[in-house]
Amino acid sequence: RPVPGLNEVLVRVHAAGVNPVDWKTRASGALVEWGAVPAVGWDVSGTVEAVGPGVGLFRPGDEVFGMPLFPRQAGAYAEFVVAPARHLARKPAGLTHTEAAALPLAALTAWQALVDTANVRPGERVLIHAAAGGVGHLAVQIAKARGAYVIGTASAGKHD
Ligand SMILES: NC(=O)c1ccc[n+]([C@@H]2O[C@H](COP(=O)([O-])OP(=O)(O)OC[C@H]3O[C@@H](n4cnc5c(N)ncnc54)[C@H](OP(=O)(O)O)[C@@H]3O)[C@@H](O)[C@H]2O)c1
Structure with missing residues (x-):
């Protein structure tokens, strides 16, 4: 120990x-x-x-x-x-x-891109590729919580 x-x-x-x-x-x-x-x-x-x-x-x-x-x-x-x-x-x-x-690495990756770097603000439009992926599903939620209009891409099996 x-x-x-x-x-x-x-x-x-x-x-x-x-x-x-x-x-x-x-x-x-x-x-x-x-x-x-x-x-x-x-x-x-x-x-x-x-x-x-x-x-x-x-x-x-x-x-x-x-x-x-x-x-x-x-x-x-x-x-x-x-x-x-x-x-x-x-x-x-x-x-x-x-x-x-399950959160730290994937969520920090999304947070650093959207908040620290892009400083996403309410009303902005954010495009997230692989929105159902490990980073993407957290990025969608962070961008929504920042008040953005979020567009995500994913292959058909993950659209729901
Ligand atoms: N996970 C982490 O903590 C972490 C940390 C730092 C960096 N990264 C990087 O962030 C990226 C995403 O990682 P992840 O962990 O979220 O991966 P993931 O859960 O495996 O998701 C990746 C998704 O990308 C989509 N995709 C694959 N090829 C594509 C293409 N040619 N064009 C558009 N979309 C494509 C696929 O989703 P669809 O089937 O829906 O298209 C795939 O499920 C990778 O480049 C990874 O190296 C990840």
């Missing part, structure tokens, strides 16, 4: 998200360099087990989720993960751990 250092949190993992970057990292040879297993996995949701010195954001028992250390090694497929406190957010009570662990 890893020990949280300065400004770090130990998370008991309830769910880990699986993304294409996991197998791409495995295939890249990075594991040889990283050594320790489980080497891959970033998207994670769980409960704070312990906090290191300097952590004021969280306490043991808090439910958190995030994508710690990306693209450096986090090992989120493990039972316990150490993460910088600022790489985690509180899990909304309305989300299960499984749902929360």
Whole structure:
């Protein structure tokens, strides 16, 4: 069981998200360099087990989720993960751990494009290709929540 250092949190993992970057990292040879297993996995949701010195954001028992250390090694497929406190957010009570662990990478990809870069505003028209895909289904919801008029493309089997 890893020990949280300065400004770090130990998370008991309830769910880990699986993304294409996991197998791409495995295939890249990075594991040889990283050594320790489980080497891959970033998207994670769980409960704070312990906090290191300097952590004021969280306490043991808090439910958190995030994508710690990306693209450096986090090992989120493990039972316990150490993460910088600022790489985690509180899990909304309305989300299960499984749902929360599915969000970070795909949702941040959509958020960074639509909010940080495009700064989508109410009434703007947003075209989202692959609107039923991993990133796309989150992009649709973020753009709608920003008040945009959203047009999505998808192959016929995903139109509903
Ligand atoms: N998932 C992540 O966290 C993440 C992070 C960073 C970057 N990305 C990148 O974001 C893109 C989407 O990723 P994703 O995870 O959402 O993938 P995904 O869930 O596999 O969805 C991809 C969808 O793209 C559509 N598509 C495939 N070929 C197409 C083409 N030639 N023209 C138009 N649409 C096409 C298909 O949907 P239809 O069958 O409906 O056409 C396919 O299901 C990829 O380029 C990925 O590398 C993803």
